[in-house]
Amino acid sequence: MKELVVISGKGGTGKTSVVAAFASLAGNKVLADCDVDAADLHLILQPKTHSVHEFRSGNEAVILQEACTGCGACLVNCRFGAVKQTSGVDVEWMLRASAHACDDCDFCVRSCPNRSIDMIHAMQESYGDADRATFVIDPLSCEGCGVCVDTCPAKAIQFPERIAGEWYLSDTRHGPMVHARLGIAAENSGKLVSLVRQQARQLALEQGKDLILIDGPPGIGCPVIASITGATMVLIIAEPTLSGQHDFQRVTELAHHFQIPAYLCVNKWDINLNLTETIEKCAVQFGVQALGRIRYDKDVTKAQIQGENILEYSKNGIAADVRDLWQQVISAISDKEYVSSMNANMAL
Numbered sequence: 001m002k003e004l005v006v007i008s009g010k011g012g013t014g015k016t017s018v019v020a021a022f023a024s025l026a027g028n029k030v031l032a033d034c035d036v037d038a039a040d041l042h043l044i045l046q047p048k049t050h051s052v053h054e055f056r057s058g059n060e061a062v063i064l065q066e067a068c069t070g071c072g073a074c075l076v077n078c079r080f081g082a083v084k085q086t087s088g089v090d091v092e093w094m095l096r097a098s099a100h101a102c103d104d105c106d107f108c109v110r111s112c113p114n115r116s117i118d119m120i121h122a123m124q125e126s127y128g129d130a131d132r133a134t135f136v137i138d139p140l141s142c143e144g145c146g147v148c149v150d151t152c153p154a155k156a157i158q159f160p161e162r163i164a165g166e167w168y169l170s171d172t173r174h175g176p177m178v179h180a181r182l183g184i185a186a187e188n189s190g191k192l193v194s195l196v197r198q199q200a201r202q203l204a205l206e207q208g209k210d211l212i213l214i215d216g217p218p219g220i221g222c223p224v225i226a227s228i229t230g231a232t233m234v235l236i237i238a239e240p241t242l243s244g245q246h247d248f249q250r251v252t253e254l255a256h257h258f259q260i261p262a263y264l265c266v267n268k269w270d271i272n273l274n275l276t277e278t279i280e281k282c283a284v285q286f287g288v289q290a291l292g293r294i295r296y297d298k299d300v301t302k303a304q305i306q307g308e309n310i311l312e313y314s315k316n317g318i319a320a321d322v323r324d325l326w327q328q329v330i331s332a333i334s335d336k337e338y339v340s341s342m343n344a345n346m347a348l
């Protein structure tokens with residue numbers, strides 16, 4: 001089994017369009033969309049999903065209102081502003097006021113391990129019959145650090161695993177596909193990418209597929225590392241701009257670092273021939289072979305609007321570029337050994 005990952009130094013270079021077109025050309029394969037932060041391969045391939053699975057990662061704090069005493073320690077101790085007060089005396093105001101009201105007698109330090117709690121209690125008493133304050137935690141702001149859980153004197157904060165997204169097993173008109181969606185403000189996309197690859201590999205083994213065709217994430221961060229480690233080869237899609245040249249260099253260095261054979265294709269090469277040639281020369285210096293060029297063509301957008309890949313929409317021009325590129329990819333990947341990334345990904 002081989003794994004081909006199509007990546008780029010940044011989003012918007014056309015890698016998903018290339019993967020969608022390759023989906024028509026590759027035979028016995030599983031498709032995987034590892035761009036879990038902004039998945040869009042499904043917009044072209046329109047998969048029919050037959051199983052949905054939760055992706056759990058990290059933890060989030062949840063206040064048990066029946067156990068909470070309203071002391072305000074969680075509000076004071078959360079450095080991410082995730083705790084919100086919903087009723088009762090204004091604890092935040094009291095905290096500000098306490099800076100002026102404090103006589104610096106150190107009574108609170110001597111009598112309580114948490115100076116802030118003691119000050120709040122003192123201020124509450126000084127304000128007479130204040131209502132009990134209530135608090136909630138904003139799940140979008142909670143970073144899952146656990147500080148409030150450890151410091152709540154009433155042990156009123158639970159810390160369940162966070163549902164950070166979903167992953168899907170689907171069928172498309174070009175074969176089975178594994179894809180995912182990271183939740184809003186959720187982290188650990190590298191872990192979800194590893195999960196998608198793992199599931200794609202399992203599916204390929206079960207169904208006797210010999211290729212996993214992966215739409216990789218943009219950039220050079222953790223999700224990209226998770227998508228390329230142990231892959232058979234990466235195809236870098238670059239665009240002929242100055243930033244595109246820089247992005248190409250960065251992502252090539254990343255591929256070299258993880259010893260993944262890397263190849264280049266310049267997309268929309270005809271919008272700037274000079275820069276296309278510069279990037280291809282740069283590729284030679286990095287020991288990266290250019291496998292082809294794809295011209296600029298408005299048909300790409302028209303095809304996307306119709307939910308088709310460029311080969312389904314058009315037979316000539318850019319479609320010929322993509323076919324030529326695929327032939328070069330086949331001959332490049334057939335030389336390469338597959339190295340399972342299972343162990344490398346486990347560490348992420």
Ligand code: SF4
Pocket residue numbers: 063067068069070071072073074075135151152153154155156157
């Ligand atoms: S620290 Fe605990 S008891 Fe105090 S307000 Fe927060 S949840 Fe309630």
Ligand code: SF4
Pocket residue numbers: 060061077078079080081082083137141142143144145146147148149
């Ligand atoms: S877990 Fe950390 S970030 Fe979340 S509410 Fe508690 S202290 Fe704030």
